[in-house]
């Protein structure tokens with residue numbers, strides 16, 4: 001049986017009220033619900049608690065991009081109901097290991113967010129430390145500065161996948177981008193603005209699912 005990439009919505013809303021307005025419309029179409037970095041900064045763990053209470057059957061991700069205090073921050077995320085949390089790629093390996101240790105005692109997981117400078121040597125160390133998930137990210141600001149998806153991105157995603165990572169892809173994704181990754185077993189695609197800000201967000205989420213099924217089904 002073919003495994004389809006999951007669809008994750010990033011709730012980078014600036015208030016919980018607005019995040020709930022977004023998720024209410026599309027929640028049932030989505031596999032993973034992300035309390036985005038922006039939402040976590042605005043509302044803290046209250047947002048994670050609320051999303052898990054409303055969608056207990058869905059995977060909830062706290063995108064806090066932790067850089068330090070891995071154990072404490074992981075406890076906060078998981079005890080608030082997050083199934084997954086993010087650690088930034090420039091964090092020390094000790095922070096990743098500490099977060100992963102908390103995850104494993106609860107059947108949860110850690111994703112390493114790939115931003116800016118990182119190397120495949122570091123990625124090999126993360127694998128060695130037991131990290132299974134990475135998020136290949138085109139930053140919001142990089143996108144706004146005109147950075148598109150290129151062959152270099154596809155090669156890196158492929159290489160990470162070949163290393164055994166479950167690779168998530170994100171960063172201003174629209175459905176027209178998905179075919180670029182069609183030869184790679186992408187674990188999850190994250191879309192934020194292209195679903196939340198669509199005229200019909202439910203239809204936008206369904207379109208993502210349809211295109212995913214077309215290329216990976």
Ligand code: 5RP
Nearest residue numbers: 010036171172173191192193
């Ligand atoms: C930015 C993020 C966003 O959640 C991610 O980029 C998805 O949102 P969008 O599709 O709107 O770019 O983590 O740092």
Ligand code: MG
Nearest residue numbers: 010036037063
């Ligand atoms: Mg995010």
